[in-house]
Amino acid sequence: MKLKQLEVFVAVADHKSFSRAAEALYLTQPTVSVYISGLEKELNAKLFVRNTKEICMTEQGTQLYQYAREMLILQNQIMELFAADSRKAKPRLVVAASTVPSRYLLPDILARYKEKHPYGQLELRESDSARVIADVASHVVDVGFTGTVIENKSCRYLPFYEEELAVIMPNTERYRAILEQERDLDWIRQEPLLMREEGSGTRKEAEKQLRLSGLDVAKLHVAASVESTETIKRSVKNGIGITIISSLAVREEIAAGTVLAFPAGKNRSTRKLYLVYNNSYALSRQAEKLVKVVQELYPECGESDTAWKPG
Known part of the structure:
Protein backbone atom coordinates (compact mmCIF):
# COMPACT_ATOMS: atom_id res chain seq x y z
CA MET A 1 0.00 0.00 0.00
CA LYS A 2 1.35 3.41 -0.99
CA LEU A 3 0.56 6.80 0.50
CA LYS A 4 -0.40 8.05 -2.96
CA GLN A 5 -3.15 5.43 -3.08
CA LEU A 6 -4.48 6.68 0.24
CA GLU A 7 -4.29 10.30 -0.93
CA VAL A 8 -6.35 9.43 -4.01
CA PHE A 9 -8.80 7.40 -1.91
CA VAL A 10 -9.36 10.30 0.52
CA ALA A 11 -9.81 12.75 -2.38
CA VAL A 12 -12.45 10.54 -4.01
CA ALA A 13 -14.23 10.12 -0.66
CA ASP A 14 -14.18 13.87 0.01
CA HIS A 15 -15.33 14.91 -3.46
CA LYS A 16 -17.72 11.94 -3.96
CA SER A 17 -16.51 11.88 -7.54
CA PHE A 18 -13.63 10.33 -9.46
CA SER A 19 -13.53 13.23 -11.91
CA ARG A 20 -13.52 15.95 -9.24
CA ALA A 21 -10.86 14.09 -7.28
CA ALA A 22 -8.75 13.81 -10.43
CA GLU A 23 -9.10 17.54 -11.02
CA ALA A 24 -8.13 18.36 -7.43
CA LEU A 25 -5.04 16.11 -7.61
CA TYR A 26 -4.04 17.14 -11.16
CA LEU A 27 -4.46 13.57 -12.38
CA THR A 28 -6.51 11.99 -15.14
CA GLN A 29 -9.69 10.17 -14.22
CA PRO A 30 -8.35 6.81 -15.54
CA THR A 31 -5.29 7.25 -13.29
CA VAL A 32 -7.55 7.78 -10.27
CA SER A 33 -9.53 4.67 -11.18
CA VAL A 34 -6.31 2.64 -11.41
CA TYR A 35 -5.22 3.80 -7.93
CA ILE A 36 -8.59 2.90 -6.39
CA SER A 37 -8.80 -0.46 -8.17
CA GLY A 38 -5.30 -1.32 -7.03
CA LEU A 39 -6.09 -0.37 -3.44
CA GLU A 40 -9.32 -2.40 -3.45
CA LYS A 41 -7.47 -5.41 -4.88
CA GLU A 42 -4.65 -5.11 -2.34
CA LEU A 43 -7.09 -4.86 0.59
CA ASN A 44 -9.54 -7.36 -0.89
CA ALA A 45 -12.29 -4.87 -0.10
CA LYS A 46 -14.88 -2.83 -1.98
CA LEU A 47 -14.39 0.79 -0.91
CA PHE A 48 -17.03 2.63 -2.95
CA VAL A 49 -20.54 2.09 -4.24
CA ARG A 50 -20.97 3.76 -7.60
CA ASN A 51 -24.25 5.05 -9.07
CA THR A 52 -25.22 7.49 -11.81
CA LYS A 53 -25.21 10.59 -9.56
CA GLU A 54 -22.33 10.17 -7.13
CA ILE A 55 -20.31 7.61 -5.24
CA CYS A 56 -20.55 6.66 -1.57
CA MET A 57 -18.14 4.83 0.69
CA THR A 58 -18.97 1.32 1.78
CA GLU A 59 -18.70 0.33 5.44
CA GLN A 60 -15.15 -0.88 4.75
CA GLY A 61 -14.36 2.39 2.99
CA THR A 62 -15.60 4.37 5.98
CA GLN A 63 -13.36 2.34 8.27
CA LEU A 64 -10.35 2.95 6.04
CA TYR A 65 -11.07 6.67 5.66
CA GLN A 66 -10.20 7.66 9.23
CA TYR A 67 -6.93 5.74 9.19
CA ALA A 68 -6.04 7.14 5.76
CA ARG A 69 -6.72 10.71 6.89
CA GLU A 70 -4.56 10.26 9.97
CA MET A 71 -1.70 8.84 7.88
CA LEU A 72 -1.87 11.77 5.46
CA ILE A 73 -1.89 14.24 8.35
CA LEU A 74 1.22 12.58 9.78
CA GLN A 75 2.86 12.66 6.37
CA ASN A 76 2.20 16.39 6.11
CA GLN A 77 3.60 16.99 9.58
CA ILE A 78 6.77 15.05 8.75
CA MET A 79 7.23 16.86 5.45
CA GLU A 80 6.75 20.22 7.11
CA LEU A 81 9.14 19.36 9.94
CA PHE A 82 12.00 18.12 7.76
CA ALA A 83 11.58 20.18 4.59
CA ALA A 84 14.70 22.28 4.05
CA ASP A 85 12.64 24.96 2.39
CA SER A 86 9.15 25.52 3.79
CA ARG A 87 7.97 26.59 0.33
CA LYS A 88 8.58 23.04 -0.91
CA ALA A 89 6.30 21.58 1.75
CA LYS A 90 2.58 21.92 1.04
CA PRO A 91 0.84 20.76 4.20
CA ARG A 92 -2.92 20.34 3.86
CA LEU A 93 -5.25 22.03 6.32
CA VAL A 94 -8.88 20.88 6.24
CA VAL A 95 -11.39 23.22 7.89
CA ALA A 96 -15.08 22.51 8.42
CA ALA A 97 -17.51 25.32 9.23
CA SER A 98 -21.22 25.85 9.71
CA THR A 99 -23.02 28.38 7.55
CA VAL A 100 -22.71 31.59 9.57
CA PRO A 101 -18.98 31.47 10.39
CA SER A 102 -18.21 30.00 6.95
CA ARG A 103 -19.88 32.78 4.98
CA TYR A 104 -19.51 35.83 7.19
CA LEU A 105 -16.31 35.40 9.23
CA LEU A 106 -14.04 32.83 7.59
CA PRO A 107 -13.34 34.85 4.44
CA ASP A 108 -11.41 37.38 6.57
CA ILE A 109 -9.84 34.69 8.76
CA LEU A 110 -8.65 32.58 5.84
CA ALA A 111 -7.42 35.63 3.93
CA ARG A 112 -5.23 36.59 6.90
CA TYR A 113 -4.07 32.98 7.27
CA LYS A 114 -3.06 32.72 3.59
CA GLU A 115 -1.33 36.10 3.79
CA LYS A 116 0.80 34.92 6.71
CA HIS A 117 1.22 31.30 5.55
CA PRO A 118 0.92 31.21 1.75
CA TYR A 119 2.50 27.84 0.98
CA GLY A 120 0.06 25.34 2.43
CA GLN A 121 -3.01 23.76 0.86
CA LEU A 122 -6.33 24.85 2.37
CA GLU A 123 -9.66 23.04 2.06
CA LEU A 124 -12.94 24.41 3.44
CA ARG A 125 -16.05 22.26 3.94
CA GLU A 126 -19.39 23.90 4.76
CA SER A 127 -22.15 21.99 6.57
CA ASP A 128 -24.34 22.35 9.64
CA SER A 129 -22.93 22.55 13.18
CA ALA A 130 -23.77 18.93 14.02
CA ARG A 131 -21.87 17.66 10.98
CA VAL A 132 -18.91 19.94 11.71
CA ILE A 133 -18.62 18.65 15.26
CA ALA A 134 -19.00 15.04 14.10
CA ASP A 135 -16.18 15.54 11.57
CA VAL A 136 -13.93 17.07 14.23
CA ALA A 137 -14.72 14.23 16.64
CA SER A 138 -13.94 11.67 13.92
CA HIS A 139 -10.71 13.51 13.06
CA VAL A 140 -11.58 13.78 9.40
CA VAL A 141 -10.99 17.55 9.55
CA ASP A 142 -8.28 19.48 11.38
CA VAL A 143 -10.44 22.19 12.97
CA GLY A 144 -14.02 23.35 12.80
CA PHE A 145 -16.03 26.54 13.27
CA THR A 146 -19.51 26.18 14.71
CA GLY A 147 -22.41 28.19 16.07
CA THR A 148 -23.19 25.99 19.04
CA VAL A 149 -21.74 23.47 21.49
CA ILE A 150 -22.65 19.79 21.28
CA GLU A 151 -21.04 17.85 24.09
CA ASN A 152 -18.45 15.36 22.88
CA LYS A 153 -15.58 14.04 24.98
CA SER A 154 -13.16 14.43 22.04
CA CYS A 155 -14.00 18.07 21.33
CA ARG A 156 -12.77 21.29 22.91
CA TYR A 157 -14.37 24.63 22.09
CA LEU A 158 -12.63 27.98 21.83
CA PRO A 159 -15.14 30.88 21.77
CA PHE A 160 -13.89 33.58 19.42
CA TYR A 161 -16.87 35.74 18.42
CA GLU A 162 -20.13 36.89 19.98
CA LYS A 272 -20.95 32.63 20.82
CA LEU A 273 -19.29 31.16 17.77
CA TYR A 274 -16.59 28.59 18.41
CA LEU A 275 -13.44 27.17 16.97
CA VAL A 276 -13.51 23.45 17.80
CA TYR A 277 -10.70 20.90 17.64
CA ASN A 278 -10.12 17.28 18.62
CA ASN A 279 -8.38 17.09 21.97
CA SER A 280 -7.34 13.46 21.45
CA TYR A 281 -4.81 14.36 18.75
CA ALA A 282 -1.95 16.83 18.57
CA LEU A 283 -2.80 19.76 16.35
CA SER A 284 -0.74 20.07 13.20
CA ARG A 285 1.47 23.12 12.83
CA GLN A 286 -0.92 24.50 10.22
CA ALA A 287 -3.87 24.16 12.60
CA GLU A 288 -1.87 25.88 15.35
CA LYS A 289 -1.14 28.74 12.96
CA LEU A 290 -4.83 29.08 12.10
CA VAL A 291 -5.79 29.25 15.78
CA LYS A 292 -3.22 31.99 16.33
CA VAL A 293 -4.65 33.95 13.40
CA VAL A 294 -8.15 33.70 14.93
CA GLN A 295 -6.83 34.92 18.29
CA GLU A 296 -5.06 37.84 16.60
CA LEU A 297 -8.22 38.89 14.77
CA TYR A 298 -10.53 38.47 17.79
CA PRO A 299 -8.46 39.21 20.90
CA GLU A 300 -11.49 40.52 22.80
CA CYS A 301 -12.98 37.02 22.99
CA GLY A 302 -11.47 35.13 25.89
CA GLU A 303 -10.62 31.45 25.91
CA SER A 304 -12.76 28.88 27.65
CA ASP A 305 -11.31 27.21 30.72
CA THR A 306 -10.60 24.02 28.78
CA ALA A 307 -9.50 25.61 25.52
CA TRP A 308 -6.18 24.73 23.97
CA LYS A 309 -3.56 27.45 24.05
CA PRO A 310 -1.03 27.47 21.20
CA GLY A 311 2.61 27.60 22.13
Missing part, protein backbone atom coordinates in the same frame (compact mmCIF):
# COMPACT_ATOMS: atom_id res chain seq x y z
CA GLU A 163 -23.13 37.87 17.89
CA GLU A 164 -26.82 38.65 18.28
CA LEU A 165 -29.79 36.65 17.11
CA ALA A 166 -32.81 38.57 15.86
CA VAL A 167 -36.35 37.91 14.69
CA ILE A 168 -36.42 38.96 11.03
CA MET A 169 -39.69 40.15 9.46
CA PRO A 170 -40.83 41.57 6.13
CA ASN A 171 -40.76 45.35 5.99
CA THR A 172 -44.52 45.87 5.78
CA GLU A 173 -46.94 48.15 7.60
CA ARG A 174 -48.20 45.27 9.75
CA TYR A 175 -44.73 44.27 10.94
CA ARG A 176 -43.65 47.88 11.42
CA ALA A 177 -46.59 48.18 13.86
CA ILE A 178 -45.48 45.01 15.67
CA LEU A 179 -41.97 46.44 15.96
CA GLU A 180 -43.35 49.63 17.54
CA GLN A 181 -45.99 48.11 19.83
CA GLU A 182 -44.75 44.70 21.03
CA ARG A 183 -42.30 44.24 23.89
CA ASP A 184 -42.01 40.45 24.06
CA LEU A 185 -42.24 37.46 21.69
CA ASP A 186 -45.81 36.34 22.39
CA TRP A 187 -46.95 37.67 19.03
CA ILE A 188 -44.84 34.96 17.32
CA ARG A 189 -47.46 32.35 18.32
CA GLN A 190 -49.66 33.47 15.42
CA GLU A 191 -46.91 33.76 12.80
CA PRO A 192 -45.58 31.29 10.20
CA LEU A 193 -42.02 30.60 11.35
CA LEU A 194 -39.17 29.61 9.04
CA MET A 195 -36.41 27.71 10.83
CA ARG A 196 -32.99 26.44 9.86
CA GLU A 197 -32.66 22.68 9.46
CA GLU A 198 -32.18 20.21 12.31
CA GLY A 199 -28.49 20.16 13.25
CA SER A 200 -28.04 23.86 12.59
CA GLY A 201 -26.43 25.85 15.40
CA THR A 202 -28.68 28.78 14.56
CA ARG A 203 -31.77 26.60 15.03
CA LYS A 204 -30.53 25.21 18.34
CA GLU A 205 -29.84 28.70 19.69
CA ALA A 206 -33.14 30.07 18.33
CA GLU A 207 -35.09 27.31 20.06
CA LYS A 208 -33.19 28.08 23.26
CA GLN A 209 -34.20 31.76 23.09
CA LEU A 210 -37.83 30.85 22.45
CA ARG A 211 -37.88 28.58 25.51
CA LEU A 212 -36.32 31.33 27.63
CA SER A 213 -39.17 33.58 26.47
CA GLY A 214 -41.73 31.04 27.69
CA LEU A 215 -42.67 29.72 24.26
CA ASP A 216 -43.15 26.02 23.53
CA VAL A 217 -41.44 25.47 20.18
CA ALA A 218 -43.62 22.41 19.49
CA LYS A 219 -46.75 24.61 19.65
CA LEU A 220 -45.48 27.26 17.26
CA HIS A 221 -46.38 27.29 13.58
CA VAL A 222 -43.09 26.15 12.02
CA ALA A 223 -44.02 26.53 8.36
CA ALA A 224 -40.74 25.20 6.97
CA SER A 225 -37.26 23.98 7.85
CA VAL A 226 -34.74 25.32 5.36
CA GLU A 227 -31.05 24.50 4.90
CA SER A 228 -30.09 27.68 3.06
CA THR A 229 -29.77 30.98 4.91
CA GLU A 230 -30.15 32.82 1.60
CA THR A 231 -33.41 31.01 0.85
CA ILE A 232 -34.76 31.93 4.29
CA LYS A 233 -33.86 35.60 3.79
CA ARG A 234 -35.55 35.73 0.38
CA SER A 235 -38.61 33.96 1.77
CA VAL A 236 -38.93 36.51 4.58
CA LYS A 237 -38.56 39.42 2.16
CA ASN A 238 -41.30 37.87 0.00
CA GLY A 239 -43.69 37.69 2.96
CA ILE A 240 -43.76 33.90 3.39
CA GLY A 241 -42.99 34.08 7.10
CA ILE A 242 -40.61 35.30 9.78
CA THR A 243 -37.42 33.74 11.09
CA ILE A 244 -34.90 33.84 13.91
CA ILE A 245 -31.47 34.17 12.43
CA SER A 246 -27.95 35.44 12.95
CA SER A 247 -27.69 39.22 12.74
CA LEU A 248 -24.44 38.68 10.81
CA ALA A 249 -26.40 37.01 8.04
CA VAL A 250 -28.85 39.90 7.56
CA ARG A 251 -26.83 42.99 8.42
CA GLU A 252 -26.89 44.21 4.79
CA GLU A 253 -30.66 43.63 4.47
CA ILE A 254 -31.33 45.39 7.78
CA ALA A 255 -29.16 48.35 6.73
CA ALA A 256 -30.96 48.53 3.37
CA GLY A 257 -34.39 48.35 5.04
CA THR A 258 -35.55 45.30 3.09
CA VAL A 259 -36.29 43.46 6.37
CA LEU A 260 -37.05 44.45 9.96
CA ALA A 261 -35.30 43.11 13.07
CA PHE A 262 -37.05 42.44 16.38
CA PRO A 263 -35.06 41.45 19.52
CA ALA A 264 -34.96 37.64 19.96
CA GLY A 265 -35.37 37.86 23.73
CA LYS A 266 -36.28 40.18 26.60
CA ASN A 267 -32.65 41.11 26.99
CA ARG A 268 -29.97 41.42 24.35
CA SER A 269 -29.87 37.90 22.90
CA THR A 270 -26.37 36.79 21.99
CA ARG A 271 -24.59 33.57 21.20
Whole structure:
Protein backbone atom coordinates (compact mmCIF):
# COMPACT_ATOMS: atom_id res chain seq x y z
CA MET A 1 0.00 0.00 0.00
CA LYS A 2 1.35 3.41 -0.99
CA LEU A 3 0.56 6.80 0.50
CA LYS A 4 -0.40 8.05 -2.96
CA GLN A 5 -3.15 5.43 -3.08
CA LEU A 6 -4.48 6.68 0.24
CA GLU A 7 -4.29 10.30 -0.93
CA VAL A 8 -6.35 9.43 -4.01
CA PHE A 9 -8.80 7.40 -1.91
CA VAL A 10 -9.36 10.30 0.52
CA ALA A 11 -9.81 12.75 -2.38
CA VAL A 12 -12.45 10.54 -4.01
CA ALA A 13 -14.23 10.12 -0.66
CA ASP A 14 -14.18 13.87 0.01
CA HIS A 15 -15.33 14.91 -3.46
CA LYS A 16 -17.72 11.94 -3.96
CA SER A 17 -16.51 11.88 -7.54
CA PHE A 18 -13.63 10.33 -9.46
CA SER A 19 -13.53 13.23 -11.91
CA ARG A 20 -13.52 15.95 -9.24
CA ALA A 21 -10.86 14.09 -7.28
CA ALA A 22 -8.75 13.81 -10.43
CA GLU A 23 -9.10 17.54 -11.02
CA ALA A 24 -8.13 18.36 -7.43
CA LEU A 25 -5.04 16.11 -7.61
CA TYR A 26 -4.04 17.14 -11.16
CA LEU A 27 -4.46 13.57 -12.38
CA THR A 28 -6.51 11.99 -15.14
CA GLN A 29 -9.69 10.17 -14.22
CA PRO A 30 -8.35 6.81 -15.54
CA THR A 31 -5.29 7.25 -13.29
CA VAL A 32 -7.55 7.78 -10.27
CA SER A 33 -9.53 4.67 -11.18
CA VAL A 34 -6.31 2.64 -11.41
CA TYR A 35 -5.22 3.80 -7.93
CA ILE A 36 -8.59 2.90 -6.39
CA SER A 37 -8.80 -0.46 -8.17
CA GLY A 38 -5.30 -1.32 -7.03
CA LEU A 39 -6.09 -0.37 -3.44
CA GLU A 40 -9.32 -2.40 -3.45
CA LYS A 41 -7.47 -5.41 -4.88
CA GLU A 42 -4.65 -5.11 -2.34
CA LEU A 43 -7.09 -4.86 0.59
CA ASN A 44 -9.54 -7.36 -0.89
CA ALA A 45 -12.29 -4.87 -0.10
CA LYS A 46 -14.88 -2.83 -1.98
CA LEU A 47 -14.39 0.79 -0.91
CA PHE A 48 -17.03 2.63 -2.95
CA VAL A 49 -20.54 2.09 -4.24
CA ARG A 50 -20.97 3.76 -7.60
CA ASN A 51 -24.25 5.05 -9.07
CA THR A 52 -25.22 7.49 -11.81
CA LYS A 53 -25.21 10.59 -9.56
CA GLU A 54 -22.33 10.17 -7.13
CA ILE A 55 -20.31 7.61 -5.24
CA CYS A 56 -20.55 6.66 -1.57
CA MET A 57 -18.14 4.83 0.69
CA THR A 58 -18.97 1.32 1.78
CA GLU A 59 -18.70 0.33 5.44
CA GLN A 60 -15.15 -0.88 4.75
CA GLY A 61 -14.36 2.39 2.99
CA THR A 62 -15.60 4.37 5.98
CA GLN A 63 -13.36 2.34 8.27
CA LEU A 64 -10.35 2.95 6.04
CA TYR A 65 -11.07 6.67 5.66
CA GLN A 66 -10.20 7.66 9.23
CA TYR A 67 -6.93 5.74 9.19
CA ALA A 68 -6.04 7.14 5.76
CA ARG A 69 -6.72 10.71 6.89
CA GLU A 70 -4.56 10.26 9.97
CA MET A 71 -1.70 8.84 7.88
CA LEU A 72 -1.87 11.77 5.46
CA ILE A 73 -1.89 14.24 8.35
CA LEU A 74 1.22 12.58 9.78
CA GLN A 75 2.86 12.66 6.37
CA ASN A 76 2.20 16.39 6.11
CA GLN A 77 3.60 16.99 9.58
CA ILE A 78 6.77 15.05 8.75
CA MET A 79 7.23 16.86 5.45
CA GLU A 80 6.75 20.22 7.11
CA LEU A 81 9.14 19.36 9.94
CA PHE A 82 12.00 18.12 7.76
CA ALA A 83 11.58 20.18 4.59
CA ALA A 84 14.70 22.28 4.05
CA ASP A 85 12.64 24.96 2.39
CA SER A 86 9.15 25.52 3.79
CA ARG A 87 7.97 26.59 0.33
CA LYS A 88 8.58 23.04 -0.91
CA ALA A 89 6.30 21.58 1.75
CA LYS A 90 2.58 21.92 1.04
CA PRO A 91 0.84 20.76 4.20
CA ARG A 92 -2.92 20.34 3.86
CA LEU A 93 -5.25 22.03 6.32
CA VAL A 94 -8.88 20.88 6.24
CA VAL A 95 -11.39 23.22 7.89
CA ALA A 96 -15.08 22.51 8.42
CA ALA A 97 -17.51 25.32 9.23
CA SER A 98 -21.22 25.85 9.71
CA THR A 99 -23.02 28.38 7.55
CA VAL A 100 -22.71 31.59 9.57
CA PRO A 101 -18.98 31.47 10.39
CA SER A 102 -18.21 30.00 6.95
CA ARG A 103 -19.88 32.78 4.98
CA TYR A 104 -19.51 35.83 7.19
CA LEU A 105 -16.31 35.40 9.23
CA LEU A 106 -14.04 32.83 7.59
CA PRO A 107 -13.34 34.85 4.44
CA ASP A 108 -11.41 37.38 6.57
CA ILE A 109 -9.84 34.69 8.76
CA LEU A 110 -8.65 32.58 5.84
CA ALA A 111 -7.42 35.63 3.93
CA ARG A 112 -5.23 36.59 6.90
CA TYR A 113 -4.07 32.98 7.27
CA LYS A 114 -3.06 32.72 3.59
CA GLU A 115 -1.33 36.10 3.79
CA LYS A 116 0.80 34.92 6.71
CA HIS A 117 1.22 31.30 5.55
CA PRO A 118 0.92 31.21 1.75
CA TYR A 119 2.50 27.84 0.98
CA GLY A 120 0.06 25.34 2.43
CA GLN A 121 -3.01 23.76 0.86
CA LEU A 122 -6.33 24.85 2.37
CA GLU A 123 -9.66 23.04 2.06
CA LEU A 124 -12.94 24.41 3.44
CA ARG A 125 -16.05 22.26 3.94
CA GLU A 126 -19.39 23.90 4.76
CA SER A 127 -22.15 21.99 6.57
CA ASP A 128 -24.34 22.35 9.64
CA SER A 129 -22.93 22.55 13.18
CA ALA A 130 -23.77 18.93 14.02
CA ARG A 131 -21.87 17.66 10.98
CA VAL A 132 -18.91 19.94 11.71
CA ILE A 133 -18.62 18.65 15.26
CA ALA A 134 -19.00 15.04 14.10
CA ASP A 135 -16.18 15.54 11.57
CA VAL A 136 -13.93 17.07 14.23
CA ALA A 137 -14.72 14.23 16.64
CA SER A 138 -13.94 11.67 13.92
CA HIS A 139 -10.71 13.51 13.06
CA VAL A 140 -11.58 13.78 9.40
CA VAL A 141 -10.99 17.55 9.55
CA ASP A 142 -8.28 19.48 11.38
CA VAL A 143 -10.44 22.19 12.97
CA GLY A 144 -14.02 23.35 12.80
CA PHE A 145 -16.03 26.54 13.27
CA THR A 146 -19.51 26.18 14.71
CA GLY A 147 -22.41 28.19 16.07
CA THR A 148 -23.19 25.99 19.04
CA VAL A 149 -21.74 23.47 21.49
CA ILE A 150 -22.65 19.79 21.28
CA GLU A 151 -21.04 17.85 24.09
CA ASN A 152 -18.45 15.36 22.88
CA LYS A 153 -15.58 14.04 24.98
CA SER A 154 -13.16 14.43 22.04
CA CYS A 155 -14.00 18.07 21.33
CA ARG A 156 -12.77 21.29 22.91
CA TYR A 157 -14.37 24.63 22.09
CA LEU A 158 -12.63 27.98 21.83
CA PRO A 159 -15.14 30.88 21.77
CA PHE A 160 -13.89 33.58 19.42
CA TYR A 161 -16.87 35.74 18.42
CA GLU A 162 -20.13 36.89 19.98
CA GLU A 163 -23.13 37.87 17.89
CA GLU A 164 -26.82 38.65 18.28
CA LEU A 165 -29.79 36.65 17.11
CA ALA A 166 -32.81 38.57 15.86
CA VAL A 167 -36.35 37.91 14.69
CA ILE A 168 -36.42 38.96 11.03
CA MET A 169 -39.69 40.15 9.46
CA PRO A 170 -40.83 41.57 6.13
CA ASN A 171 -40.76 45.35 5.99
CA THR A 172 -44.52 45.87 5.78
CA GLU A 173 -46.94 48.15 7.60
CA ARG A 174 -48.20 45.27 9.75
CA TYR A 175 -44.73 44.27 10.94
CA ARG A 176 -43.65 47.88 11.42
CA ALA A 177 -46.59 48.18 13.86
CA ILE A 178 -45.48 45.01 15.67
CA LEU A 179 -41.97 46.44 15.96
CA GLU A 180 -43.35 49.63 17.54
CA GLN A 181 -45.99 48.11 19.83
CA GLU A 182 -44.75 44.70 21.03
CA ARG A 183 -42.30 44.24 23.89
CA ASP A 184 -42.01 40.45 24.06
CA LEU A 185 -42.24 37.46 21.69
CA ASP A 186 -45.81 36.34 22.39
CA TRP A 187 -46.95 37.67 19.03
CA ILE A 188 -44.84 34.96 17.32
CA ARG A 189 -47.46 32.35 18.32
CA GLN A 190 -49.66 33.47 15.42
CA GLU A 191 -46.91 33.76 12.80
CA PRO A 192 -45.58 31.29 10.20
CA LEU A 193 -42.02 30.60 11.35
CA LEU A 194 -39.17 29.61 9.04
CA MET A 195 -36.41 27.71 10.83
CA ARG A 196 -32.99 26.44 9.86
CA GLU A 197 -32.66 22.68 9.46
CA GLU A 198 -32.18 20.21 12.31
CA GLY A 199 -28.49 20.16 13.25
CA SER A 200 -28.04 23.86 12.59
CA GLY A 201 -26.43 25.85 15.40
CA THR A 202 -28.68 28.78 14.56
CA ARG A 203 -31.77 26.60 15.03
CA LYS A 204 -30.53 25.21 18.34
CA GLU A 205 -29.84 28.70 19.69
CA ALA A 206 -33.14 30.07 18.33
CA GLU A 207 -35.09 27.31 20.06
CA LYS A 208 -33.19 28.08 23.26
CA GLN A 209 -34.20 31.76 23.09
CA LEU A 210 -37.83 30.85 22.45
CA ARG A 211 -37.88 28.58 25.51
CA LEU A 212 -36.32 31.33 27.63
CA SER A 213 -39.17 33.58 26.47
CA GLY A 214 -41.73 31.04 27.69
CA LEU A 215 -42.67 29.72 24.26
CA ASP A 216 -43.15 26.02 23.53
CA VAL A 217 -41.44 25.47 20.18
CA ALA A 218 -43.62 22.41 19.49
CA LYS A 219 -46.75 24.61 19.65
CA LEU A 220 -45.48 27.26 17.26
CA HIS A 221 -46.38 27.29 13.58
CA VAL A 222 -43.09 26.15 12.02
CA ALA A 223 -44.02 26.53 8.36
CA ALA A 224 -40.74 25.20 6.97
CA SER A 225 -37.26 23.98 7.85
CA VAL A 226 -34.74 25.32 5.36
CA GLU A 227 -31.05 24.50 4.90
CA SER A 228 -30.09 27.68 3.06
CA THR A 229 -29.77 30.98 4.91
CA GLU A 230 -30.15 32.82 1.60
CA THR A 231 -33.41 31.01 0.85
CA ILE A 232 -34.76 31.93 4.29
CA LYS A 233 -33.86 35.60 3.79
CA ARG A 234 -35.55 35.73 0.38
CA SER A 235 -38.61 33.96 1.77
CA VAL A 236 -38.93 36.51 4.58
CA LYS A 237 -38.56 39.42 2.16
CA ASN A 238 -41.30 37.87 0.00
CA GLY A 239 -43.69 37.69 2.96
CA ILE A 240 -43.76 33.90 3.39
CA GLY A 241 -42.99 34.08 7.10
CA ILE A 242 -40.61 35.30 9.78
CA THR A 243 -37.42 33.74 11.09
CA ILE A 244 -34.90 33.84 13.91
CA ILE A 245 -31.47 34.17 12.43
CA SER A 246 -27.95 35.44 12.95
CA SER A 247 -27.69 39.22 12.74
CA LEU A 248 -24.44 38.68 10.81
CA ALA A 249 -26.40 37.01 8.04
CA VAL A 250 -28.85 39.90 7.56
CA ARG A 251 -26.83 42.99 8.42
CA GLU A 252 -26.89 44.21 4.79
CA GLU A 253 -30.66 43.63 4.47
CA ILE A 254 -31.33 45.39 7.78
CA ALA A 255 -29.16 48.35 6.73
CA ALA A 256 -30.96 48.53 3.37
CA GLY A 257 -34.39 48.35 5.04
CA THR A 258 -35.55 45.30 3.09
CA VAL A 259 -36.29 43.46 6.37
CA LEU A 260 -37.05 44.45 9.96
CA ALA A 261 -35.30 43.11 13.07
CA PHE A 262 -37.05 42.44 16.38
CA PRO A 263 -35.06 41.45 19.52
CA ALA A 264 -34.96 37.64 19.96
CA GLY A 265 -35.37 37.86 23.73
CA LYS A 266 -36.28 40.18 26.60
CA ASN A 267 -32.65 41.11 26.99
CA ARG A 268 -29.97 41.42 24.35
CA SER A 269 -29.87 37.90 22.90
CA THR A 270 -26.37 36.79 21.99
CA ARG A 271 -24.59 33.57 21.20
CA LYS A 272 -20.95 32.63 20.82
CA LEU A 273 -19.29 31.16 17.77
CA TYR A 274 -16.59 28.59 18.41
CA LEU A 275 -13.44 27.17 16.97
CA VAL A 276 -13.51 23.45 17.80
CA TYR A 277 -10.70 20.90 17.64
CA ASN A 278 -10.12 17.28 18.62
CA ASN A 279 -8.38 17.09 21.97
CA SER A 280 -7.34 13.46 21.45
CA TYR A 281 -4.81 14.36 18.75
CA ALA A 282 -1.95 16.83 18.57
CA LEU A 283 -2.80 19.76 16.35
CA SER A 284 -0.74 20.07 13.20
CA ARG A 285 1.47 23.12 12.83
CA GLN A 286 -0.92 24.50 10.22
CA ALA A 287 -3.87 24.16 12.60
CA GLU A 288 -1.87 25.88 15.35
CA LYS A 289 -1.14 28.74 12.96
CA LEU A 290 -4.83 29.08 12.10
CA VAL A 291 -5.79 29.25 15.78
CA LYS A 292 -3.22 31.99 16.33
CA VAL A 293 -4.65 33.95 13.40
CA VAL A 294 -8.15 33.70 14.93
CA GLN A 295 -6.83 34.92 18.29
CA GLU A 296 -5.06 37.84 16.60
CA LEU A 297 -8.22 38.89 14.77
CA TYR A 298 -10.53 38.47 17.79
CA PRO A 299 -8.46 39.21 20.90
CA GLU A 300 -11.49 40.52 22.80
CA CYS A 301 -12.98 37.02 22.99
CA GLY A 302 -11.47 35.13 25.89
CA GLU A 303 -10.62 31.45 25.91
CA SER A 304 -12.76 28.88 27.65
CA ASP A 305 -11.31 27.21 30.72
CA THR A 306 -10.60 24.02 28.78
CA ALA A 307 -9.50 25.61 25.52
CA TRP A 308 -6.18 24.73 23.97
CA LYS A 309 -3.56 27.45 24.05
CA PRO A 310 -1.03 27.47 21.20
CA GLY A 311 2.61 27.60 22.13
